[in-house]
Amino acid sequence: MRPPRPHAPRRAGYARSARTVAALLALSAPLTGCGGQSPGTNAPAPVTRFTENGVTVALSVSDWQASKGTLTAVFTPEEGFHLYSAELPATGVEGVGRPTTMKVAGALTATGAPKAGAQVRDIALPGVDAPVPVYPDGPVTLTLPVRAGADGEASVLFGYASCSTDQGCTIPVTDRPVQLRVTAAGATLAAP
Template structure:
């Protein structure tokens, strides 16, 4: 089934530097359907935010092979890493905050979350544990999803913790909700 993409209204702000005036066009992008084989690509973005020392952006992309939730997590200080998706829920011996992404509402997971971030094993000084973490810097999580018939609102939940081998860990973020409006399904 081809993903139907409808543009109802998209808010676009353009500022004319020579006039200093803001131009606003009404708009919103709607994704209809749940998976596709067509060639349409569309994106729905949530407002970016920052929490736990990490800048976060979340979007839903419609691709030929279906819908994907993409969450970009970027530690705001150099030398900070995020824990791996592979870290067990309780950490290793209670150490570490596993990175997690989940959805509810108009979206359901179609498979497990993945990332192409490089993973490494960290052995904190003085501890007899090895923790799976990603290389310092940006991590993009990708969660294949399917659309729930009749629902137009989704929530994406993110859990993560940013740590540095030299500066310690920042306060963890647990189940931070990001709301997305997908518009009506057809």
């Protein structure tokens, strides 16, 4: 049996499995529009999403009150792929992997660290002496509390890389921006 190639780049433009496409369509069905959620409503927070290098990222803004709110990003890699821990160093472990990140710039400031909704596990990779922290295969949710400093433009910057134990890795994404318009009343997501 040939050992997996954990850091061999894959092409970004490959076909999605029917199961992954169905899951993404189910996520997007109840969500329309791209504005911020109104305080006190029970409607789902509007979502904007993008897909790059084998991972779909869906971003929403919720709980907006008194110029503060929460950014929620769901990172969904292709079936059978995992993402690296948000705690991974920026250059990976011995050069392998990139952290799953969500940062803000412009009119928004983070009021805490991003929190992941998945448990980290360590894996051993051929040619890497130290264990590498990853999330289980499948979607990972990061939340980030934010505050608006003033009305204006803001960016949410995403970083990640996905890997499969038998199919290799995708090309890492670094500081991929999503634009927002921020006011005291809320943050409006830009159309993808």
